[in-house]
Amino acid sequence: MAVCSTLEVAPLDPALAGLLAQMAAQGNPPLEALPPAVGRRIYRDMDAALGLPAPVVGKVEDLVIEGPGGPLALRAYAPATPGPWPVLMFLHGGGFVIGDLDTHDKVCRTLCHHAHMLVVAVDYRLAPEHPFPAAPDDAEAALRWLCAHAATLGGDASRMAVAGDSAGAQLALVAVRRVGGIQALGMIYPAAQHPDTPSPSYAENGEGKFLTYSAMRWFMATYLGGQAAAAQHPDFDLLHSDMAALPPTWVATMGHDPLRDEGHALALRIEHAGVAVAHAHYPGAIHACIHFSGVSTVGAQVVVDLAAWLRLQI
Template sequence: MPLDHQLEAMFAGQPEWPPVRNFPIDALRDAVRSSSVQLPPPAVTLASVDDRTIPGPAGEIPVRIYTPEGAGPFPLIVYFHGGGFVVGDLDTQDMIARGLSAGAESVVVSVGYRLAPEHKFPAAFEDSWAAVQWTAANATKLAGDAALMAVAGDSAGGVIASACGLLAKKAGAPKLSAILNWYGPGIHPIPAEGSAIEFADGPVLRLDDAHFFWDMFITDDADYQDFRASPMKASSHEGLPPTFIASAECDPIRDAVEAYGPVLEQAGVKVEMQRYPGMVHGFVSWVGFLPGAQAAMADACAFAKMQFAASRRNA
């Protein structure tokens, strides 16, 4: 499985990223932030980008609200950044939120949920679910349509998006039109088989890195049985909204990402699964210049727009 030639050339000119266990948490966050904010954003134009805070279960939650050009009310997408529940913030995946807002022609509410190890499981999920509820309750103020909502995330954020879909189904509201998941695994811990062995040493993400992040996040192994940590372990998946799942070919957690699709299909959920050749974990962050990332963004946005259109027809 060859690495994408553009990524291969990019990595050839850079020192190898060391295992994350070698970093103190603050240094790891600084390194990820420094490298992320230097990435170019996608060439899109938005009407506005605004920062604010919203009420959360343990205090104020920072959010960033992206509004597309045009006349609302727009669909609403609540987006959760990746980073293993340990790193990342509103800036590190700002480029993804921008691309999503413009491409899906939707108001995107990006959520700065609490991070581990200071805030263990399930803090990130509690903040994120609060943000979904707040977005639905404030749809009109956001120039949005509460009847047209989706959740989205990359990596750890994809796990959060999957969990919020299950939480919304359990609560009966809000009614979500779609779930968009870029390489968020459906099961934890990551099974030591298939892609986990083939790409155990990366590139970019090592299998041990994934285990380290979860070691920082969970309190004990019992947390893995919770559907918020392992969406595949929910008692039922029936009635979930249509789900888009993107995986990266050269990613140790690829098989754990893709394993969720058949579970959903068996429950009667409409699923679109795409594996992106030559891509590595985290590749959508390179949407500003990498064709594979641009394809994954375009596919997710097209899926969201298709589901929003279906929701309008069925209203």
């Protein structure tokens, strides 16, 4: 499944359209108008309310390791089947400002169950308290620790993958590129460039489809913390950085997502660097759909598709 030269177009998934209409009718203030702490709580509550119950896994364990900025929390999900298992490190989305181990707990349990992998989620530091490069530094530290200690959790460090969604997808790529020796990379609707240079999908989908253009500008301004040079750093501006050292990569794009075009451009750039790329496009879906599995089947399908691809790689 190579990268599509053009993306399939389809109407918005009816169930997601209904959800968006309900959200609009509530008249809540935009995320960027709220303190980060409030946005983080809303994100947790949204995931809890709109996602289906996650499948059962064998064991869940919370860990703390030493990170570059102090203690770094991880959560390990072990399959019910006998190990040692291949290992997946997962980095959550949330614009580098919101999101945590709980917002993506169902996603990680689903990946563990369907991929039959030890999944280790990373609670990296968030902006504005910890701006760039705190998050990629934490992602790198967690991956290096996991490569060295996977066996203590029942994992096989010779079969390692990294994945993430949105901001976490960017961090996944950066961690893999910094550390090397990883067998597979999975990215769900990755953030790949600064919204100050918006692609056409921002004009199409930047209002009324959950993730907005103004929210993205707020996320990125908060994350970069006024560091103008950081917007061109290769650990942020992925579309102008080197991809040649990446392992086989899976990229998911959503048809009604402001980040659709940059995700597509990133997949093409990786493929042009000589890397094997599988591109899965979901034309009726929106950003963050993996949290809305209780509303629409498409988000759950994205996660199951990633799990199926991972099983083929390692």
